[in-house]
Amino acid sequence: MAKTTKVSATHESSGLIVHISGLLPSLSPAEQRVARLVVADPADAARRTITDLATAAETSEATVIRFCRSVGMEGYPQLRIRLAAEAARRIEPPDARVVGGDIPPGADLAQIIATISFNDARAVEETAEQLDPAVCEQVVDAITAAGRVDVYGAAASGFVASDFQQKLHRIGRTAFYWPDIHMALTSAALLGKGDIAIGISHTGTTSDVIEVLQQARARGATTVALTNFPRSPITEVADFVLTTAARETTYRSGAMASRLAQLTVIDCLFVGVAARNRAKARRALEVTAEAVQPHRVTSARRSR
Amino acid sequence: MAKTTKVSATHESSGLIVHISGLLPSLSPAEQRVARLVVADPADAARRTITDLATAAETSEATVIRFCRSVGMEGYPQLRIRLAAEAARRIEPPDARVVGGDIPPGADLAQIIATISFNDARAVEETAEQLDPAVCEQVVDAITAAGRVDVYGAAASGFVASDFQQKLHRIGRTAFYWPDIHMALTSAALLGKGDIAIGISHTGTTSDVIEVLQQARARGATTVALTNFPRSPITEVADFVLTTAARETTYRSGAMASRLAQLTVIDCLFVGVAARNRAKARRALEVTAEAVQPHRVTSARRSR
DNA sequence: GGCATTCTGAAAGTAAGTTTCATCCGTGGC
DNA sequence: GCCACGGATGAAACTTACTTTCAGAATGCC
Numbered sequence: 001m002a003k004t005t006k007v008s009a010t011h012e013s014s015g016l017i018v019h020i021s022g023l024l025p026s027l028s029p030a031e032q033r034v035a036r037l038v039v040a041d042p043a044d045a046a047r048r049t050i051t052d053l054a055t056a057a058e059t060s061e062a063t064v065i066r067f068c069r070s071v072g073m074e075g076y077p078q079l080r081i082r083l084a085a086e087a088a089r090r091i092e093p094p095d096a097r098v099v100g101g102d103i104p105p106g107a108d109l110a111q112i113i114a115t116i117s118f119n120d121a122r123a124v125e126e127t128a129e130q131l132d133p134a135v136c137e138q139v140v141d142a143i144t145a146a147g148r149v150d151v152y153g154a155a156a157s158g159f160v161a162s163d164f165q166q167k168l169h170r171i172g173r174t175a176f177y178w179p180d181i182h183m184a185l186t187s188a189a190l191l192g193k194g195d196i197a198i199g200i201s202h203t204g205t206t207s208d209v210i211e212v213l214q215q216a217r218a219r220g221a222t223t224v225a226l227t228n229f230p231r232s233p234i235t236e237v238a239d240f241v242l243t244t245a246a247r248e249t250t251y252r253s254g255a256m257a258s259r260l261a262q263l264t265v266i267d268c269l270f271v272g273v274a275a276r277n278r279a280k281a282r283r284a285l286e287v288t289a290e291a292v293q294p295h296r297v298t299s300a301r302r303s304r
Numbered sequence: 305m306a307k308t309t310k311v312s313a314t315h316e317s318s319g320l321i322v323h324i325s326g327l328l329p330s331l332s333p334a335e336q337r338v339a340r341l342v343v344a345d346p347a348d349a350a351r352r353t354i355t356d357l358a359t360a361a362e363t364s365e366a367t368v369i370r371f372c373r374s375v376g377m378e379g380y381p382q383l384r385i386r387l388a389a390e391a392a393r394r395i396e397p398p399d400a401r402v403v404g405g406d407i408p409p410g411a412d413l414a415q416i417i418a419t420i421s422f423n424d425a426r427a428v429e430e431t432a433e434q435l436d437p438a439v440c441e442q443v444v445d446a447i448t449a450a451g452r453v454d455v456y457g458a459a460a461s462g463f464v465a466s467d468f469q470q471k472l473h474r475i476g477r478t479a480f481y482w483p484d485i486h487m488a489l490t491s492a493a494l495l496g497k498g499d500i501a502i503g504i505s506h507t508g509t510t511s512d513v514i515e516v517l518q519q520a521r522a523r524g525a526t527t528v529a530l531t532n533f534p535r536s537p538i539t540e541v542a543d544f545v546l547t548t549a550a551r552e553t554t555y556r557s558g559a560m561a562s563r564l565a566q567l568t569v570i571d572c573l574f575v576g577v578a579a580r581n582r583a584k585a586r587r588a589l590e591v592t593a594e595a596v597q598p599h600r601v602t603s604a605r606r607s608r
Numbered sequence: 609g610g611c612a613t614t615c616t617g618a619a620a621g622t623a624a625g626t627t628t629c630a631t632c633c634g635t636g637g638c
Numbered sequence: 639g640c641c642a643c644g645g646a647t648g649a650a651a652c653t654t655a656c657t658t659t660c661a662g663a664a665t666g667c668c
Contacts, residue, residue, distance in 0.1 A: 029646085029647095046385050046388075047385070050626090051624070061626080065626060065627085076626085077381075077624090080385055084350075085392035086392065087389065108437070109440045109444065110437040113432050113437060113440065116568060116572050117568055120564070124428065124564070128417050133412070133414040136413045137412075159463045163563070166460075206600060208599055256571045260428070260567060260568070263564060264421055264564070267424070268416055268421075271416050272416055295458070295512055353655060364617045366616075366618085380655085381656080609668105611667085612667080614663105614664080614666090615665085616661100616663075619659085620658080621656105623656070624655065626652080627650100627653085629648105631646105636641105638639105
């Protein structure tokens with residue numbers, strides 16, 4: 001499950017600290033002292049010489065070497081570089097307060113930027129990690145085969161829905177987005193077998209979207225839900241469920257990371273669909289790009 | 305200039321490779337051979353002993369030491385652990401082909417997901433890194449003080465514009481978004497001193513948006529451009545320029561990373577504005593959240 | 609062509625890491 | 639209570655890695 005590359009990466013340069021903590025109880029007392037120092041501050045340990053570390057752990061160099069062997073390293077220099085690598089890999093967020101996601105009252109702009117971008121990037125990465133390619137594949141197949149694609153979403157998710165609709169439209173797929181609940185229901189009622197309805201709701205509790213999906217499903221259309229919560233109500237009316245992994249802080253911050261996560265999923269589906277028929281999608285994109293060409297000014301700067 | 309945190313981070317554990325490449329031409333021939341090996345594969349270099357590396361570079365250990373000093377390191381062990389740290393820090397993309405950003409013809413869904421999320425996350429992070437908090441601050445000030453906020457954007461940037469408009473509206477600021485160019489021009493003509501117009505264009509060449517900003521500026525409004533290209537035409541009609549850092553591959557892939565980067569900037573501005581008047585913004589968000597409450601179903605699952 | 613300067617590696621020297629081994633200490637058997 | 643045993647430990651010997659010194663080679667400048 002997309003983990004092949006990850007596993008090797010893990011093997012290469014992460015997990016040592018975890019590994020050591022796990023081994024800790026089984027080590028001899030003197031080695032434990034060394035281990036505790038290493039776990040407490042890997043980066044610092046990496047900076048020390050073996051003599052230095054031995055002294056700090058109130059033991060001899062020999063014990064440090066033994067410790068290296070105990071945790072599976074060849075020797076001290078090897079341990080050192082592994083520790084340095086691991087310490088570096090722990091991406092420390094720009095600010096401790098940044099992780100939680102809620103912005104402290106006294107925050108300045110630099111801090112706000114750091115917080116938001118950190119959380120946004122995380123949401124994108126984590127969403128991708130937990131996304132099931134097999135489900136995506138099936139959804140892509142369904143979209144590709146569909147006579148018509150309806151995308152639903154309200155408020156912030158509405159923008160995402162409409163973005164997807166526009167993208168599909170640009171590569172020549174028949175897609176609709178209805179900002180109005182009545183029109184959406186009407187449209188859903190006209191769907192049938194072989195059509196597909198995609199409902200987007202961060203919380204998975206937006207009744208309008210659920211209702212529309214239900215309608216679509218009743219008419220025989222394939223239904224897809226895109227939500228952050230895999231056990232939310234919307235998943236009950238969906239044939240396929242795609243989830244985002246945005247740890248949206250409080251509702252107070254409004255939909256931020258969730259949108260980005262949703263858009264990432266949308267992009268994956270879009271590219272998947274486009275890849276199904278490269279030639280056609282490409283041609284369509286070229287034609288549409290040409291169409292807006294007159295609305296672009298040349299980048300040659302005029303004198304002020 | 306946003307660099308305070310960055311500088312220290314750079315100082316600590318990144319940029320060495322870049323630093324070395326920069327220094328490369330100024331090094332002596334033998335040192336250059338060493339440098340090239342190091343830059344080509346830092347992780348590998350970190351694994352070698354000084355003798356090993358010297359041999360590989362067809363030189364003596366002494367030269368390697370000189371090289372260490374030349375790049376500002378104390379000695380070889382120090383260089384080693386720094387290299388190990390840096391190599392680890394470079395988040396290696398799931399697949400080499402993933403970096404470019406264009407999806408290879410035979411790609412499967414897992415690969416598409418990896419590629420897109422990688423590029424999206426990068427765009428977000430890099431945008432944040434190069435964003436100037438000082439300029440953001442001024443824009444936030446302008447929005448806070450503005451009597452009216454107009455946000456313009458076409459196609460994909462239109463969604464972003466409309467998202468921003470909706471967000472500002474939710475916290476009680478008077479904001480507009482016009483999907484129609486005529487209405488946008490009309491609206492811009494009615495702006496005046498103390499109002500603010502924000503134009504979003506990834507390429508910075510969308511004539512409609514430029515035109516509207518120009519109009520707004522002529523009427524005395526403050527103008528802000530959000531674009532990926534700091535020297536594009538749109539920047540000429542803007543008092544403040546905010547840039548994204550999305551290396552959007554080809555037009556073929558459609559706007560993907562660029563939107564996310566734009567949204568990140570928007571979120572920063574939004575939070576900045578909201579933070580100016582926490583109490584009011586919070587109250588407004590609560591009220592609006594309550595308003596849609598009847599449209600949420602409880603998460604209690606009914607039996608199927 | 610001579611001189612200064614920089615570059616370079618051999619060799620010597622120093623520090624770091626590794627192995628060996630004697631000692632210590634606790635455990636269990638008698 | 640004594641002794642044998644085995645693991646844990648550090649001192650010391652040893653090896654390897656790293657650093658410095660220095661003299662010769664190469665380069666460039668009068």
